[in-house]
Amino acid sequence: MAINLNALREGPFESCFRTNCVHALSLLVFTRLRVDIWAFGTGQQYTAHQSTVVKLGNCIEGVTMVQSKFGNGGRMVPVLYYAPQSPPCRSVLMLARRIGLHLELKLMNEEELTAPAFLALNPQHTVPTLDDRGLVLSESRVILSYLASAYGNEADLYPRDYCARAVVDQRLQFDLGTFYQRVVDYFWPTLLFGASLEPMKKAKLEEALGWFESMLKYYQWAAGNHFTIADISLCVSVSQIDAFEFDLGAFPRVCAWFAKCKKELMPFGYEEINQAGANTLAGMFRANSKQ
Structure with missing residues (x-):
């Protein structure tokens, strides 16, 4: 089953396309049969499977709406x-x-x-x-x-080799269950409730940083000699305590790795996505710590 939206451009539907709308279609129901949509003016094909329903507004919705729902190779x-x-x-x-x-x-x-x-x-x-x-x-x-x-096409980002992937998974779990958890334990009571920082929790965070420092002794990156998703996760965690002005000077390998991560991620929204969010939480933390 195929719907060629270009064909609708002619005849009685021409005025509809001038406004980038399809008045004739109030609802497109894509059944379990494969449906191919050739979007007007793009030359691109979008494919839906199973029981996806795309509603074209109150009988009027632009082809751009169809395009917005399908991307990433037709998915x-x-x-x-x-x-x-x-x-x-x-x-x-x-x-x-x-x-x-x-x-x-x-x-x-x-x-x-x-x-x-x-x-x-x-x-x-x-x-x-x-x-x-x-x-x-x-x-x-x-x-x-x-x-x-x-969706990724970088072989090293999340390796298929089960040994290399296991190291990445271990670092992700270390971040989740140990490092980031200790970041939350130490900073979040102040961030959310204005509580005083607890020295014992600071010591636990420093212990986790020490463990990460030791892990970096053997690799160029967090989980090997290639940048992986473990670096993204851990970099965000470290960037947050850096924004909180936590002293990382006792952990030179962590500092060097962190600088490399920032450079690696800079083309992919490090400043606008990560640093901006870290600064927002840091501002809240400083405001509550003065109460």
């Missing part, structure tokens, strides 16, 4: 529910930039996170949450692994 565009200041969200956004993946971004606030529709997607009501054609994933490091596998 539906993944939807990312996010908050720009969130460190885990920032890592996903930078990876998407690096692999050239277009995401439909849904900015979430506190009220929307607990709305029934979002709770149906993610009962934990956390961001980032990814919805890729019905596959719903939370936890940023899982999302990084999935996107690098499904």
